[in-house]
Amino acid sequence: MLRQYELVERVISYDPDADVAALNRAYVYTVQKHGSQKRASGDPYFSHPVEVAGLMTDLQLDQETIMTALLHDTVEDTLATIEDIEENFGPDVARLVDGVTKLSKIEAMPDNERAAENLRKFLLAMSEDIRVLLVKLGDRLHNMRTLHFIKSPEKRLRIARETMDIYAPLAERVGMYEYMREMQLLAFEQIEPEAYRTITGRLEQIRQQDGGQVDAIALAIKQALAEAGLKVEVSGREKHPYSIWKKMAERHVSFEQVTDIFAFRVITESDSDCYRALGVLHSTWQFIPGRFKDYISTPKSNGYRSLHTSLIYENSMRVEVQIRTGDMHQTNEFGLAAHWAYKQGDTPDGQVGWLRDLIEIVDASHDAEELLEHTRLAIYQDRIFAFTPKGALHQLPKGSTPVDFAFAVHTDLGAQTVGAKINGRHMPLRTVLNNGDVVEIIKGKSPEPQLSWLAFVVTGKARASIxxxxxxxxxxxxxxxxxxxxxxxxxxxxxxxxxxxxxxxxxxxxxxxxxxxxxxxxxxxxxxxxxxxxxxxxxxxxxxxxIDWSRQERVISIRGLTPGVGFQLAECCHPVPGDRIVGLRLPGKRVEVHAIDCIELASGIDADWLDLSWGKQSIGAVGRLRVTLYDRPGTLAEMAGIFAQNLANVKTLLHVQKEHPFSGYEVDLEVQDLAHLTRILSALRASDAIAQAERI
Known part of the structure; x- marks a missing residue:
């Protein structure tokens, strides 16, 4: 544990003007407030906030952040209040401590206690100062380093999964790759202990049998670049164990089949030297097509900049090489935190736009098991955040619709969707969601995703499920x-x-x-x-x-209506028995029965939606077809013959198109049910007289 003077000296080393008295007061305050409290390791509890503060000094963060790290658990775990913090350390530190405290409390809340409005306020306040997240990431990293002291396997697993699904991706999103890699490694050890032991054991074997091979390759790379007049630093290492595990899982290969175990980093003096080094490496060794990425000209959304390439070294060994400048390396390893170094004084303008969105995903995994199983966290640059009526938050790509939202909540909910309310108002399923919308999904009784949804859903999970x-x-x-x-x-x-x-x-x-x-x-x-x-x-x-069913009595019955309530089959979509149907209840009118994929439902009709189904005796509804004939003698007669052969009663026949060599008709047919209509369509499509036949 860092001693008081050691922590202060660290801050003074990069911020000579820091308020030493305030830092000392914060250190003493946290020691006094936590008193005799112990951690699972047996260490004094105050050792944790002190170590978190030490992590913040490694990032050279400002004095207020260091004090926040020291004080971040006092309000939650001692008798101290936010008012006490403000009185002793000022409003800015109090605000930061309050943000970290709220985040910790929300993590522990059961779903039914999460009020949407309070959660929104928290997220908006949080997004105004990224330092709250930086302290929280440091807090989680230190907790992961001491996770093995927790006796309960279930608790260790829960914390590890939460770290893997929330905090490691958050660290990546702000470009803090050192934090991300260490969190992933520590979480991997708990989540997949056997795989962890196997991979780390194999890496140790490689290390023992290496015979200095990594150093030899690094030296060869450095010599090749030096001969070209480039001054560089080169370092080599084995790939991260979790990274190897991911490749094994994604590619369905064994450890032996993962060819690029080694990775090398080349640090140059300038951007132009990065490209010169790349040219030298590609001319010296064969590069692997498709494995080159230029993140210098096109940086990642978190500011990451580097050139990535893979080479075939001697004996067909594949090695990955990253080329970057020293400044790029500092930013790449510590990301947004590097911009909060005291000398910077503020967040870069380019980063401000997505900070508000970024923080909101912290609450996305209110149930880590469900997240891991159904909505594995993916972080994009352009995101929107929508709430369930109970306040649970879900992150989605911009352009998402209620159907995307439903599948993000749960695959079964997406499959059962028949309608949606957005901010309390019925809206079409194709409506694009806005940031902060409260979405209530109206579900039917059985899962029936619709093919037409593919025209507007944007998430990979929704598209694959549909x-x-x-x-x-x-x-x-x-x-x-x-x-x-x-x-x-x-x-x-x-x-x-x-x-x-x-x-x-x-x-x-x-x-x-x-x-x-x-x-x-x-x-x-x-x-x-x-x-x-x-x-x-x-x-x-x-x-x-x-049997000629058309001679039987026409009967239509609908289930799901209040007895005595009138209904009418919608003229826009002509539902027939066998279609999945919903009802629109308009004031003073009969219930309109629509097919679930009716285009009119996308017009924003403000009405109550009813989940309906056909009665067993329903027979003889009218379906509408659009049939395109080849414009030649006999084709109309052949179409009529198909209707007659299939005992379909033609109600109306409308000529809607004549454009050589085609002639189009809209036909209203009285049919038995969807099966009957489908058989007629199959017969039409099989005819040489008919170019196209589809249901309207």
């Missing part, structure tokens, strides 16, 4: 339709069809299994005659006439 669910849903739905059609086909076969006959039919058609047969039937890729012939060879001459 694509996966839609693929499975479409195949299942088509196969389900195919099974119903198969049952109808079977009624026309002059024999009793059992499992054996179906298995034999699958073999005759050279298909993989029964599910593939049902999918082909539902998608219209195999016709009824071929299926019947496969079931009972030679039977296709004796076909029975199917």
């Amino acid at each position: 694509r996966r669910a839609v693929r499975l849903k479409e195949r299942d739905e088509v196969a389900s339709i195919g099974r119903m059609l198969f049952d109808e086909i079977v009624t026309r076969v002059p024999a009793k069809i059992g499992k054996k006959a179906t298995r034999d039919a699958v073999k005759r058609l050279d298909l993989e299994d029964e599910d593939e047969l049902m999918y082909l039937i539902g998608s219209g890729r195999i016709d009824d005659r071929a299926v019947m012939e496969a079931l009972v060879p030679g039977c296709t001459a004796d076909l029975e006439v199917p």
Whole structure:
């Protein structure tokens, strides 16, 4: 532990004008207030804030930050108050201590205690001074260094996961790579102890068997650059164990297959020397295509600047080389903290814009397990932050919509989304969210992500989840339709069809299994005659006439409505039984029933949304198709023939396009249900007379 005079001497070494008396008072104050309190290690508790203050002096931070580090736990863990801090050390230090204290308290709060308004106020106050975060990162780093003293494995694991998911990415976001790497290593040891032991053990073996190879490569690089007239410093090291583990996991390879274990850093005197050094290295050794990155001309959003390349050294050894100036190296290792050195006096103008957004992700992981499983933290330059009604905060890329938000909260919630309220008002799902919006997701009873959502979602998680669910849903739905059609086909076969006959039919058609047969039937890729012939060879001459359902009474019933409430099927989307539907309840009007992907729902209609479903006896709704025919004799008759063959009653036929060689029609068809409509579409698309057929 740093002694009082040692800490003061550190500050004086880079800030000769520092108020020594104030620093001494802060040191004595924290020792007195924490008194006989002990840490899990058995050390006096005040050793922790003193060590955190020491970390801040390593970054050469200003006097107020050092005092904040010394005092950061006094309000939370002793009888001291913010008023006491302000009275003794001034309003600026009190404000910083209050910010760190609030952050610690919010970490410990259960979800239901997080009030959205209070959380917003905290985040806004926090973002006004990045020094609060710098002290918190130092606090977390020292806690990780002593984490092994905590006896509870569950608590160690929770803290390690929180560090890996929140604080290490935060350190990276402000460019503090030294902090990030050490946090990741210490957290990795707790989260994956076996992998940690294996990788560090293998690195130790390499080190023992190395025979000075790292030093030899570093010397060769330095000599090659010196011969070109460049004055440089070169250092080499093994890759960070967690970095190796990430590569193994991402690439699905073993330790032996990770080829670039060694990394070298070249420090030059100027920007132009960086590019000269790069040219020398690329002309001396073969570089690996696709592995060169220029972060000097295009710095990372956290200010990181360097050239990265990978070379093939002797014996096909791959090595990574980073080339940068001394100033770049200082900024790269300590990032934004380097700009808070006393001589700087203020944050660079370019950094101010994203500070407010940056701090808000601190609260994103109110449940570390859920974050790790579903919303692994990713930090981008341009982000917005939205709240749940209970105050939980979620970080999203700019341009995100309520659907992105729902998937960020939980995959299941995203899949069940049918509507959303933004700041208490019903809004379309394609609405772009603004910073600070409170988003309430309205969910249905079953998970059914919509393909149309891909047109407006922006997060990778939402897009991947929708694509996966839609693929499975479409195949299942088509196969389900195919099974119903198969049952109808079977009624026309002059024999009793059992499992054996179906298995034999699958073999005759050279298909993989029964599910593939049902999918082909539902998608219209195999016709009824071929299926019947496969079931009972030679039977296709004796076909029975199917039941004409259109002669049955038209009945539509909707579940989810209050008894006695009237409804009408929306003319804009023409929902039919089998569609996922919602209701819009407008004052003084009947409930409008819309298909979930109706474009009118994106117009911002201010109405109550109802989660509805079709009654079992629903039959005979009107679906609308847009059919584009080739403009030649007989094509219209062929389209009408397809409707007749499929027993669909044409309600209206509107000619909407004539542009050689095409002719377009909008057709309203009275159909049995979605399966019936899908079969008609399949038949239309299979016809040579028809260029395109789609549902409107």
